[in-house]
Amino acid sequence: MKKLAIGIDIGGINTAFGLVDENGDLYADSVVSTKKFPLFTDYPAYVAELTESLHALADSLSFEYELVGIGIGAPNANYHTGVIEHPANLWKFPVGETNPDESRRMFPLVDDIKKAFPGVECRMTNDANAATIGEMIYGNAKGMKDFIMITLGTGLGSGFVANGEMIYGHDGFAGEFGHVIAVRGGRQCGCGRRGCPETYVSATGIKRTVFELMATMTEPSELRDIPFANFDAAMVSTAASHGDPIALEAFRITGELLGYALADAVTITSPEAIFLFGGETIRGFIFALLCGVAIGTYSSWFIATPLSFDLMPESIKNKGKE
Numbered sequence: 001m002k003k004l005a006i007g008i009d010i011g012g013i014n015t016a017f018g019l020v021d022e023n024g025d026l027y028a029d030s031v032v033s034t035k036k037f038p039l040f041t042d043y044p045a046y047v048a049e050l051t052e053s054l055h056a057l058a059d060s061l062s063f064e065y066e067l068v069g070i071g072i073g074a075p076n077a078n079y080h081t082g083v084i085e086h087p088a089n090l091w092k093f094p095v096g097e098t099n100p101d102e103s104r105r106m107f108p109l110v111d112d113i114k115k116a117f118p119g120v121e122c123r124m125t126n127d128a129n130a131a132t133i134g135e136m137i138y139g140n141a142k143g144m145k146d147f148i149m150i151t152l153g154t155g156l157g158s159g160f161v162a163n164g165e166m167i168y169g170h171d172g173f174a175g176e177f178g179h180v181i182a183v184r185g186g187r188q189c190g191c192g193r194r195g196c197p198e199t200y201v202s203a204t205g206i207k208r209t210v211f212e213l214m215a216t217m218t219e220p221s222e223l224r225d226i227p228f229a230n231f232d233a234a235m236v237s238t239a240a241s242h243g244d245p246i247a248l249e250a251f252r253i254t255g256e257l258l259g260y261a262l263a264d265a266v267t268i269t270s271p272e273a274i275f276l277f278g279g280e281t282i283r284g285f286i287f288a289l290l291c292g293v294a295i296g297t298y299s300s301w302f303i304a305t306p307l308s309f310d311l312m313p314e315s316i317k318n319k320g321k322e
């Protein structure tokens with residue numbers, strides 16, 4: 001009998017899921033809204049809708065198969081415990097919450113899914129780690145034992161593979177490249193630290209950089225007429241492709257910062273490759289960053305060994321819907 005697994009990708013807007021075989025071929029897929037359940041108290045209703053939709057998906061195939069497992073990628077997911085721990089953009093406390101204690105925002109999704117699918121193996125990991133494992137099994141990292149995955153989007157995620165294994169660390173949260181300190185005393189980050197790469201090298205970060213540059217540079221720019229609320233990272237890519245001086249400077253600063261931070265990561269882990277991963281909307285953004293990354297990385301130690309290191313775009317299609 002055919003063996004299939006369910007893969008689930010939890011994003012801030014939607015939760016996408018599909019039935020796949022061991023070759024990564026997709027047999028059926030569907031989506032539920034995550035955004036419809038924004039509050040802390042909405043979590044049980046979210047689980048109910050998700051598990052009901054998963055059962056509907058599992059029952060939708062016309063042939064018999066064995067459901068061998070369920071795998072989940074989610075923000076702030078702890079691989080060891082199966083709990084989503086105080087995620088920044090999911091199931092938040094309502095405004096005016098009398099007890100906004102972050103330690104209460106722990107969502108045991110693996111246990112909740114297991115209750116709906118008794119006897120089926122269920123594992124969950126951080127979304128960037130899931131992208132890393134995908135690249136390792138189906139993508140360009142096949143056969144590699146040491147590589148770094150960087151996922152660019154609203155935030156900056158990462159996954160580190162050493163000796164052929166994901167690095168989880170003792171608490172399940174190792175390899176958080178987005179939260180090393182790249183700029184001492186720099187921008188305030190949602191994690192509580194200052195100067196994290198995520199506050200610069202992300203869709204939100206580049207937006208902050210552009211607005212800082214507009215205050216300090218006098219050059220004309222097509223970005224000056226766009227109100228902050230309507231602004232997105234894709235507009236910076238478009239402006240850069242027109243040679244806009246502020247957009248180009250924003251990419252230079254962002255790419256260089258990413259490059260220097262990656263040079264440190266390379267020094268520590270000695271990877272065969274670094275993969276930059278992102279959805280269609282930030283593809284232009286990724287390629288524009290590569291020049292800056294090259295400046296940062298190649299100007300440091302491994303200019304002596306440039307062939308031991310390679311930058312590749314992500315090779316597997318991102319089926320997640322943000």
Ligand SMILES: [Zn+2]
Binds near residue numbers: 179
């Ligand atoms: Zn941070």
